[in-house]
Amino acid sequence: xxxxxxNPRYQVTQFGKPVTLxxxxxxxxxxxxxxxxxxxxxxxxxxHYYDKDFNNEADTPDNFxxxxxxxxxxxxxxxxxxxxxxxxxxxxxSTSTEVTDTQYFGPGTRLTVL
Amino acid sequence: GQNIDxxxxxTATEGAIVQINCTYxxxxxxxxxxxxxxxxxxxxxxxYNVLDGLEEKGRFSSFLSRSKGYSYLLLKELQxxxxxxxxxxxxxxxxxxxxxAGTKLIIKP
Numbered sequence: 001x002x003x004x005x006x007n008p009r010y011q012v013t014q015f016g017k018p019v020t021l022x023x024x025x026x027x028x029x030x031x032x033x034x035x036x037x038x039x040x041x042x043x044x045x046x047x048h049y050y051d052k053d054f055n056n057e058a059d060t061p062d063n064f065x066x067x068x069x070x071x072x073x074x075x076x077x078x079x080x081x082x083x084x085x086x087x088x089x090x091x092x093x094s095t096s097t098e099v100t101d102t103q104y105f106g107p108g109t110r111l112t113v114l
Numbered sequence: 115g116q117n118i119d120x121x122x123x124x125t126a127t128e129g130a131i132v133q134i135n136c137t138y139x140x141x142x143x144x145x146x147x148x149x150x151x152x153x154x155x156x157x158x159x160x161x162y163n164v165l166d167g168l169e170e171k172g173r174f175s176s177f178l179s180r181s182k183g184y185s186y187l188l189l190k191e192l193q194x195x196x197x198x199x200x201x202x203x204x205x206x207x208x209x210x211x212x213x214x215a216g217t218k219l220i221i222k223p
Contacts, residue, residue: 004156040122040215040216040218041215042118042201042203042213042214042215042216043157043201043213044213045210045211088154090156090157092156102147102159102162103159103211104159105156105157105158106156107155107156108154108155108156110154
């Protein structure tokens, strides 16, 4: 049974055209994360929600926004995608932000910017 | 600065044993994770070490030496399906998860 679901798996958008990626979870976890991962690179944390509390990483561009309307869903909005934003976007969840808590990842959405 | 070092790529033979090393320099240490990531897919959890020593889990084992800032992932009886990237990640003193770029493991018949 899928626990962290991301839609769509593949997304194509045009340069500057807003796009929204979605993530849902059936684990009832408090924390949801969004990562950006480019080819052969480490995942880069963009932001995370602890319940409704939003935590933005200092170096996340303003072009990236997020919404979490309820426990199960979290969205990543890219307001004006550039060619450099083409990447795999990974959603993850965990019970809390305790150091021992494992993060569970969704299958990712691969974004192509034309 | 914070840094996680892993080899970029390794090749091994089906049925053999391979050791993937990870060294880290972070501001504090609160545990080390290993994740497996198949091409085009999300990372999946393999192991977590916070104390020195070896943790064995089936064909996979993970070792940690905090004094040396060093860990390895040992894979035994390699199977073709083990071809993947293996990511080392460390939780620092601020409870931030610092990721390595991953080691791409290629298994040959």
